[in-house]
Amino acid sequence: MPLPRHVTPAALLRRLDGIAASLEGQPGTLLLLGLGSVGADLRRLDDHSDLDFFVVVEPAWKAAYVQGVHWLEQVAPLAFHFQNTPDGRKALFEDGILAEYAVFTPDELGAATYAAGRVVWARAGQSPLSMREPPVPAPASLDWQVNEALTNLLVGLHREARGETLSALRFVQGYAVDRVLNIAALLSGPETDQRDPFAPERRAEVRFPALVPEFAAMMPGYGHTRAAARTILNWLRAHVAVPAGLARELDRLLADPEEEDIPAGC
The missing domain is CATH 3.30.460.10 (Beta Polymerase, domain 2)
Structure with a gap:
């Protein structure tokens, strides 16, 4: 028993x-x-x-x-x-x-x-x-986090256009959201004992209460990656400087729901 x-x-x-x-x-x-x-x-x-x-x-x-x-x-x-x-x-x-x-x-x-x-x-x-105090990785710079988030969106939208819906979900609703959390941490200033350096999603609700209302729209689930990408891009535009070239390409992809097929292997 x-x-x-x-x-x-x-x-x-x-x-x-x-x-x-x-x-x-x-x-x-x-x-x-x-x-x-x-x-x-x-x-x-x-x-x-x-x-x-x-x-x-x-x-x-x-x-x-x-x-x-x-x-x-x-x-x-x-x-x-x-x-x-x-x-x-x-x-x-x-x-x-x-x-x-x-x-x-x-x-x-x-x-x-x-x-x-x-x-x-x-x-x-x-x-x-x-025993020495272990070295703990610090988040990468704000510029790196922003550029990585935007290119995660770019790759994810192309995967979605190709029909790789699950891979698209991971790039946009997973990897890009991780970058958003790290950006929010960098913008909020030094943190004490709440940050997990190996898992940015840990205790997110406590660390970033103002961001919580955005989570459902940033991660709406399978088949809704384009809407998620639009929400994440809008959040980034509201909080950080978004490079113009990347922004134009993302806007183009998001503006055309019938994006042309992309050859496999890209």
Whole structure:
């Protein structure tokens, strides 16, 4: 019989502490680093959070901790797990807690790029203070974001004209919207702990409340990419300088609903 699901912030933190205790009793383990909402900013932790963490091990033990889950099963029963990257796995506990983790050696962690985490456990002699603050990618310049958004619209509209409706959706309602979010972040000034440097859509509703009413029109769904592109272009024109040459071409594409077929392979 399935266990009842009781995922709460307290349960998530207890599970992470249980993982730390398990790792402490295993050979070759050095450190457990909590990330995301169980990392440096616990205020974001809620009933819908999962466990993101890094495990740091001695080089000879890496394969054992990537391929094996015995150290997790000692904490609580698993319902499912699979290796999703060369370095880590996703694992679902029977009670509904999802863990996503990677296993690194100290040298690999030193070369990794990730948002700042929280040391949950470190073996004696493995000083957390010796760990450097990880480099976090900053958004590209405003000009790059604007030009990338506009060319995403251009490619998407051509894909739509060719009949590649799904690809068009991704370019316009996906990639271009990501750029809009980064543009909004750059225009709003420095952010504190709300920005996820790897996923611009995270916490967008909290970060950009004035932009939320535009989301439905920017992402109306499959088969509505032209309308989405028009909304995004209008938003860009209202907030940033749009290069005239790109604007003319986008206006031309948007003005002709029967755009001529484009040869495949472009």
